[in-house]
Amino acid sequence: MPIPELMAGWQRFRGGRFREQRELIDRITREGQQPRVLMIACCDSRVDPAILFDCDPGDIFVVRNVANLVPPYEETGRYHGTSAALEFAVVVLGVQHVVVLGHSQCGGIGALMRGDGETTPPMRFLPLWVALGQEARTVALAASGLEPAARVDLCSRLAIRLSLRNLMTFRGVRDRVEKGRLQLHGWFVDVRQGELSMLDEAVGRFVPLGCGAPGGPGDRGVGGDAAPQAAGS
Numbered sequence: 408m409p410i411p412e413l414m415a416g417w418q419r420f421r422g423g424r425f426r427e428q429r430e431l432i433d434r435i436t437r438e439g440q441q442p443r444v445l446m447i448a449c450c451d452s453r454v455d456p457a458i459l460f461d462c463d464p465g466d467i468f469v470v471r472n473v474a475n476l477v478p479p480y481e482e483t484g485r486y487h488g489t490s491a492a493l494e495f496a497v498v499v500l501g502v503q504h505v506v507v508l509g510h511s512q513c514g515g516i517g518a519l520m521r522g523d524g525e526t527t528p529p530m531r532f533l534p535l536w537v538a539l540g541q542e543a544r545t546v547a548l549a550a551s552g553l554e555p556a557a558r559v560d561l562c563s564r565l566a567i568r569l570s571l572r573n574l575m576t577f578r579g580v581r582d583r584v585e586k587g588r589l590q591l592h593g594w595f596v597d598v599r600q601g602e603l604s605m606l607d608e609a610v611g612r613f614v615p616l617g618c619g620a621p622g623g624p625g626d627r628g629v630g631g632d633a634a635p636q637a638a639g640s
């Protein structure tokens with residue numbers, strides 16, 4: 408989408424939703440944002456959370472990074488963008504839910520699976536970042552009988568579980584979860600199928616959100632993440 412089309416889109420927004428949602432926009436600018444959900448999503452242009460979940464302005468607080476990874480808490484270094492967004496959402500905004508949203512065909516997870524470990528220019532930072540998911544990669548590589556694309560998707564789901572575990576290394580998150588003030592969720596969207604699945608910790612796998620009633624034809628379990636326990640959740 409070239410720049411003139413973005414400008415045209417802005418004009419459509421100004422003449423459309425901006426006017427239609429005048430009351431909402433007045434309220435969230437007057438009272439400040441009060442989102443109840445922090446969503447940690449991938450930078451991928453196909454998985455914009457606000458579009459996928461049909462959100463209005465102010466609905467969700469979003470941080471996007473390559474492969475929607477959450478690093479563990481650490482005190483070294485100075486630049487922790489995802490950790491800063493997490494801290495702000497949890498401590499300042501007081502969100503009630505944190506969703507780690509993974510997706511199919513993730514290029515970041517693909518790089519992780521390929522083991523693109525070179526950190527020489529022009530790819531200095533990406534390999535280091537996706538290496539956060541190394542534990543998920545190891546488990547996904549050990550799974551048998553998968554096509555390459557399915558193996559990458561498996562790694563994505565395992566990485567979601569790893570990120571959920573890393574979330575709990577942040578004291579502010581862990582305290583609120585243990586007090587019942589914060590819930591953590593792992594979701595995976597299949598871009599091509601238009602299907603959303605949610606991690607069910609009770610059964611240890613991702614279960615699609617059915618289009619019909621729960622338990623109906625559209626509500627079936629997902630195979631293919633048969634080794635998630637080893638991913639640490």
Ligand SMILES: [Zn+2]
Pocket residue numbers: 449450451473474475510512513514515516
């Ligand atoms: Zn991605």
